[in-house]
Amino acid sequence: MPGAKKTFLRLDQKKQQKILAAAIDEFATWGFHRASINRLVQALGIAKGSIFQYFGNKEGLFSYIFDYAIDRVKVSLKRVRRDTENLDFYSRIRASLLEGISFIDRHPKLYRIYLKMVFQEDFPARERYLKKIRLFSVDYLKPLIETGINRGEIRSDLDPNIAAFMLDAIFDRFMQAYAVPFFDSGSNIHGAKHEEIRTMIDQIIEILKLGFGSEE
Amino acid sequence: MPGAKKTFLRLDQKKQQKILAAAIDEFATWGFHRASINRLVQALGIAKGSIFQYFGNKEGLFSYIFDYAIDRVKVSLKRVRRDTENLDFYSRIRASLLEGISFIDRHPKLYRIYLKMVFQEDFPARERYLKKIRLFSVDYLKPLIETGINRGEIRSDLDPNIAAFMLDAIFDRFMQAYAVPFFDSGSNIHGAKHEEIRTMIDQIIEILKLGFGSEE
Amino acid sequence: MPGAKKTFLRLDQKKQQKILAAAIDEFATWGFHRASINRLVQALGIAKGSIFQYFGNKEGLFSYIFDYAIDRVKVSLKRVRRDTENLDFYSRIRASLLEGISFIDRHPKLYRIYLKMVFQEDFPARERYLKKIRLFSVDYLKPLIETGINRGEIRSDLDPNIAAFMLDAIFDRFMQAYAVPFFDSGSNIHGAKHEEIRTMIDQIIEILKLGFGSEE
Amino acid sequence: MPGAKKTFLRLDQKKQQKILAAAIDEFATWGFHRASINRLVQALGIAKGSIFQYFGNKEGLFSYIFDYAIDRVKVSLKRVRRDTENLDFYSRIRASLLEGISFIDRHPKLYRIYLKMVFQEDFPARERYLKKIRLFSVDYLKPLIETGINRGEIRSDLDPNIAAFMLDAIFDRFMQAYAVPFFDSGSNIHGAKHEEIRTMIDQIIEILKLGFGSEE
DNA sequence: GATGAATGAGTTTTCATTCAT
DNA sequence: TATGAATGAAAACTCATTCAT
Numbered sequence: 001m002p003g004a005k006k007t008f009l010r011l012d013q014k015k016q017q018k019i020l021a022a023a024i025d026e027f028a029t030w031g032f033h034r035a036s037i038n039r040l041v042q043a044l045g046i047a048k049g050s051i052f053q054y055f056g057n058k059e060g061l062f063s064y065i066f067d068y069a070i071d072r073v074k075v076s077l078k079r080v081r082r083d084t085e086n087l088d089f090y091s092r093i094r095a096s097l098l099e100g101i102s103f104i105d106r107h108p109k110l111y112r113i114y115l116k117m118v119f120q121e122d123f124p125a126r127e128r129y130l131k132k133i134r135l136f137s138v139d140y141l142k143p144l145i146e147t148g149i150n151r152g153e154i155r156s157d158l159d160p161n162i163a164a165f166m167l168d169a170i171f172d173r174f175m176q177a178y179a180v181p182f183f184d185s186g187s188n189i190h191g192a193k194h195e196e197i198r199t200m201i202d203q204i205i206e207i208l209k210l211g212f213g214s215e216e
Numbered sequence: 217m218p219g220a221k222k223t224f225l226r227l228d229q230k231k232q233q234k235i236l237a238a239a240i241d242e243f244a245t246w247g248f249h250r251a252s253i254n255r256l257v258q259a260l261g262i263a264k265g266s267i268f269q270y271f272g273n274k275e276g277l278f279s280y281i282f283d284y285a286i287d288r289v290k291v292s293l294k295r296v297r298r299d300t301e302n303l304d305f306y307s308r309i310r311a312s313l314l315e316g317i318s319f320i321d322r323h324p325k326l327y328r329i330y331l332k333m334v335f336q337e338d339f340p341a342r343e344r345y346l347k348k349i350r351l352f353s354v355d356y357l358k359p360l361i362e363t364g365i366n367r368g369e370i371r372s373d374l375d376p377n378i379a380a381f382m383l384d385a386i387f388d389r390f391m392q393a394y395a396v397p398f399f400d401s402g403s404n405i406h407g408a409k410h411e412e413i414r415t416m417i418d419q420i421i422e423i424l425k426l427g428f429g430s431e432e
Numbered sequence: 433m434p435g436a437k438k439t440f441l442r443l444d445q446k447k448q449q450k451i452l453a454a455a456i457d458e459f460a461t462w463g464f465h466r467a468s469i470n471r472l473v474q475a476l477g478i479a480k481g482s483i484f485q486y487f488g489n490k491e492g493l494f495s496y497i498f499d500y501a502i503d504r505v506k507v508s509l510k511r512v513r514r515d516t517e518n519l520d521f522y523s524r525i526r527a528s529l530l531e532g533i534s535f536i537d538r539h540p541k542l543y544r545i546y547l548k549m550v551f552q553e554d555f556p557a558r559e560r561y562l563k564k565i566r567l568f569s570v571d572y573l574k575p576l577i578e579t580g581i582n583r584g585e586i587r588s589d590l591d592p593n594i595a596a597f598m599l600d601a602i603f604d605r606f607m608q609a610y611a612v613p614f615f616d617s618g619s620n621i622h623g624a625k626h627e628e629i630r631t632m633i634d635q636i637i638e639i640l641k642l643g644f645g646s647e648e
Numbered sequence: 649m650p651g652a653k654k655t656f657l658r659l660d661q662k663k664q665q666k667i668l669a670a671a672i673d674e675f676a677t678w679g680f681h682r683a684s685i686n687r688l689v690q691a692l693g694i695a696k697g698s699i700f701q702y703f704g705n706k707e708g709l710f711s712y713i714f715d716y717a718i719d720r721v722k723v724s725l726k727r728v729r730r731d732t733e734n735l736d737f738y739s740r741i742r743a744s745l746l747e748g749i750s751f752i753d754r755h756p757k758l759y760r761i762y763l764k765m766v767f768q769e770d771f772p773a774r775e776r777y778l779k780k781i782r783l784f785s786v787d788y789l790k791p792l793i794e795t796g797i798n799r800g801e802i803r804s805d806l807d808p809n810i811a812a813f814m815l816d817a818i819f820d821r822f823m824q825a826y827a828v829p830f831f832d833s834g835s836n837i838h839g840a841k842h843e844e845i846r847t848m849i850d851q852i853i854e855i856l857k858l859g860f861g862s863e864e
Numbered sequence: 865g866a867t868g869a870a871t872g873a874g875t876t877t878t879c880a881t882t883c884a885t
Numbered sequence: 886t887a888t889g890a891a892t893g894a895a896a897a898c899t900c901a902t903t904c905a906t
Contacts, residue, residue: 643855
């Protein structure tokens with residue numbers, strides 16, 4: 001049911017973009033429940049009724065935003081996969097991590113929406129959204145791992161599911177640490193120069209190599 | 217300023233416990249902003265004004281709950297540290313991870329409150345709360361790592377800060393994955409039998425050993 | 433910021449008038465702080481939210497009422513000034529006093545709002561409102577006095593500022609005495625027949641003539 | 649009914665004074681309705697129930713404060729009357745005005761309570777309080793005027809009631825202007841050096857002499 | 865198709881007063 | 886006599902949604 005209505009899609013691109021940007025702003029700043037349609041239309045200078053005509057209700061609007069975000073990620077990772085086809089497993093993971101933080105840099109608000117969605121359990125239709133992400137994560141990592149095993153870069157006694165979980169966990173936590181200003185110093189990585197982050201990633205890759213790959 | 221007033225602390229233990237439990241329930245279910253004092257007093261069968269006499273305002277109530285949660289964690293980890301004093305570094309990390317998921321089993325609501333707090337950036341006085349946690353995490357991990365280095369269980373060329381970050385990240389992500397019903401299957405670990413989790417932890421420990429310790 | 437929103441100004445005149453009247457009633461009866469939006473919308477038979485859509489908040493509503501009152505006074509005094517252009521100074525003051533009590537007769541509630549505003553020091557944005565009045569009082573009295581001095585009706589050694597203060601004081605206190613049911617009898621003037629008030633004014637004017645004008 | 653109960657009067661003087669001072673503070677700052685018993689007992693560090701045992705209810709407390717204020721004024725003016733017995737009428741009025749502003753300097757809070765009481769018409773039992781003041785004002789001014797007429801300092805064709813009204817008006821307005829920070833500059837007298845105020849008073853006295861006394 | 869006025873249940877917070885201890 | 890916990894009505898304000906124009 002939710003999502004964009006034809007009325008929205010018939011608008012000219014410029015207006016669609018404007019509404020999209022403002023809605024992303026609102027949800028990223030306030031989360032779903034505290035986001036205010038009042039404030040949104042105020043900022044946009046359009047009628048309140050229009051939003052409901054375009055998206056049905058608040059959730060419809062959010063749903064559209066979320067699908068848009070997923071699309072951005074998909075496009076982004078597809079490019080990495082294609083560009084790294086000939087590299088070894090660890091280089092591909094490394095490239096993916098770099099792409100992850102690059103994505104946050106380019107779309108910080110989209111990532112914040114995602115984070116809020118994951119941890120605010122009372123989100124409407126939260127499970128449907130999460131399923132989309134899960135499928136997507138598996139879709140992306142599983143082939144990488146399998147190719148790695150086939151090529152002998154990962155020891156064959158490692159359960160691919162466990163490997164996927166670990167990679168997903170590292171991925172996720174690394175991005176969280178990068179996006180959320182969690183710590184002021186010490187173990188914090190946000191604000192660190194990209195060089196330092198690259199060093200961190202290299203260390204992680206090193207550990208993965210030792211842990212995943214050391215067979216002989 | 218916020219926290220429990222004398223008024224609350226003077227109540228008999230039974231009533232205090234009842235209110236504490238109901239408030240934890242409310243915040244864990246709804247997060248801070250969507251939690252409703254109306255609903256809370258309804259559930260408790262007491263007057264609305266009483267809550268404000270006990271805690272000053274909504275934030276005061278939350279603050280009290282949060283401090284209570286931190287105390288639980290402290291007690292919990294202090295025990296682990298004491299009980300594992302004579303074990304090697306990796307065994308201690310392993311014990312800490314096990315204690316972490318045990319804590320979630322015993323206090324699932326407290327952990328959910330914590331998660332929401334971390335990712336809802338518009339939380340009132342969020343930074344004050346986060347500082348408490350950060351200090352605490354550093355207080356706990358740093359000595360463990362240093363002892364490990366001194367004992368030669370961790371290679372000396374590893375930056376203790378990086379090590380702390382990685383451990384904190386693994387810790388945190390593992391607990392998140394355990395607490396949040398993120399995935400329905402596959403790489404999900406929530407709902408997995410404790411046996412399987414133990415196996416996962418063992419694998420992680422193995423990787424850490426290889427990554428942190430392999431010096432010679 | 434505060435004042436009427438477009439939403440209010442777009443309503444049809446009849447409804448605007450009805451709301452205006454009811455709000456004046458509420459503020460005149462209860463003052464700012466004790467005025468109740470609940471009671472107001474109850475009396476009007478409209479939804480509570482509407483008032484906030486019209487005026488933003490309670491202060492916005494008050495602000496609108498106050499500006500309306502100032503406008504009434506301005507119109508009223510402008511007329512006096514124009515109608516008495518050719519009269520001498522003392523006749524003009526006399527006419528102004530008469531207009532003052534006539535204004536109270538026509539708009540008793542507006543005057544009561546004004547009085548409460550002046551003496552309730554914790555009023556929000558009280559200073560902004562008072563500034564409006566002060567400017568207005570000076571704007572009105574100063575030219576009158578200067579013209580009087582130029583025409584030789586006021587002795588030239590009288591400080592115009594002192595004269596303005598005295599006139600303003602007499603003006604103000606006279607109107608207060610007229611509007612506020614201060615005394616039940618004796619020195620009270622409220623409820624006195626207009627004839628008697630005219631006599632009082634004449635005596636005051638006589639004193640002013642002797643005090644301000646006796647030069648030779 | 650309202651006023652202080654025996655329970656209050658039996659307290660030792662120090663505690664009575666402390667409560668009196670705190671209550672004056674509260675009422676002067678917030679007016680009657682916005683004054684908070686909660687805040688008062690908080691500031692005093694005594695039990696909330698005590699206030700109700702001492703004064704019955706909020707109005708009883710206010711009533712006691714108000715009576716206390718009237719007493720202060722009475723004592724103050726009685727002294728002026730006695731000290732100026734042998735002076736002429738105008739000197740006595742002059743001395744009274746000076747005593748008025750001196751009273752405000754010594755008891756600014758009491759005067760603020762009075763002002764709020766006069767203009768907040770929904771005050772409980774407001775009329776009873778006002779009657780006290782009226783009687784008092786008449787009691788003070790009438791004898792002064794009559795003595796002045798008898799001594800030939802005031803022309804005999806002046807209605808003593810009108811004279812009393814005018815004096816009361818000037819008195820009152822002058823004190824209001826002194827107490828309330830009404831104007832920022834120009835015609836404002838608050839904050840003016842006492843010297844300047846003395847000059848103002850002298851001019852007013854001069855006008856009164858011309859207006860009241862010029863008989864021959 | 866666009867508008868925006870109307871709605872009313874919801875929110876947190878304050879407060880004078882009562883009364884059992 | 887003193888205490889202070891309990892009360893609940895009242896306050897200002899927000900908001901997603903509806904629907905007549």
